[in-house]
Amino acid sequence: MTDARQAVLARIRAALGPDPVAPAVPRDYRRTGNHPPGSPELLDLLVDRLVDYKATVVPTTAATLPADLRAAVAATIPPGGRLIVPPGLPPAWDLDAVTDDGTLAPRDLDTFAGVVTACAAACAETGTIALDGAPDQGRRAITLVPDRHFCVVRADQVVHTVPDLLARLTPTRPLTLISGPSATSDIELNRVEGVHGPRTLVVLLVR
Numbered sequence: 001m002t003d004a005r006q007a008v009l010a011r012i013r014a015a016l017g018p019d020p021v022a023p024a025v026p027r028d029y030r031r032t033g034n035h036p037p038g039s040p041e042l043l044d045l046l047v048d049r050l051v052d053y054k055a056t057v058v059p060t061t062a063a064t065l066p067a068d069l070r071a072a073v074a075a076t077i078p079p080g081g082r083l084i085v086p087p088g089l090p091p092a093w094d095l096d097a098v099t100d101d102g103t104l105a106p107r108d109l110d111t112f113a114g115v116v117t118a119c120a121a122a123c124a125e126t127g128t129i130a131l132d133g134a135p136d137q138g139r140r141a142i143t144l145v146p147d148r149h150f151c152v153v154r155a156d157q158v159v160h161t162v163p164d165l166l167a168r169l170t171p172t173r174p175l176t177l178i179s180g181p182s183a184t185s186d187i188e189l190n191r192v193e194g195v196h197g198p199r200t201l202v203v204l205l206v207r
Contacts, residue, residue, distance in 0.1 A: 058202060
């Protein structure tokens with residue numbers, strides 16, 4: 001096996017030559033969108049994409065967010081279901097929830113009915129919400145294990161394109177990109193939700 005591996009690698013080295021030249025990377029793709037962050041066109045587009053992905057969008061304002069968030073949680077979480085939140089969530093949201101201290105294992109997190117977080121940014125064109133592990137979003141596990149994710153997105157966090165989104169993110173942070181509830185169609189093209197994360201995504205869009 002080792003001889004075969006060395007033979008394959010030797011052929012690759014011979015094909016590449018002593019000083020292979022890396023091809024130039026094209027950079028003529030679209031870098032920015034046509035609308036400024038938070039514009040009504042982008043918010044409408046984001047809502048359209050999220051609904052198409054079978055997420056629930058709750059329109060709200062900064063003044064009514066706490067009440068609207070609690071109402072969305074009460075309407076979605078089954079009676080007796082527990083909620084978990086990251087440590088940096090604004091106290092003004094006033095949620096009856098357990099604050100994650102980083103010690104709960106996946107088996108423990110699976111006993112929670114839902115999680116509430118903020119977000120780092122959102123892309124309207126693809127309906128994608130980005131988390132980066134900031135204190136108001138928490139570690140990745142709390143947004144992947146519980147069955148319901150309530151995510152608060154502010155209007156000024158919504159940008160047009162993927163390059164716009166990536167420009168707002170720090171690549172060294174633990175990034176999670178969410179486009180609707182977790183789903184797959186790998187098995188006979190039948191859509192199955194909740195395979196790799198929450199089956200229910202509720203987005204509180206703060207206009």
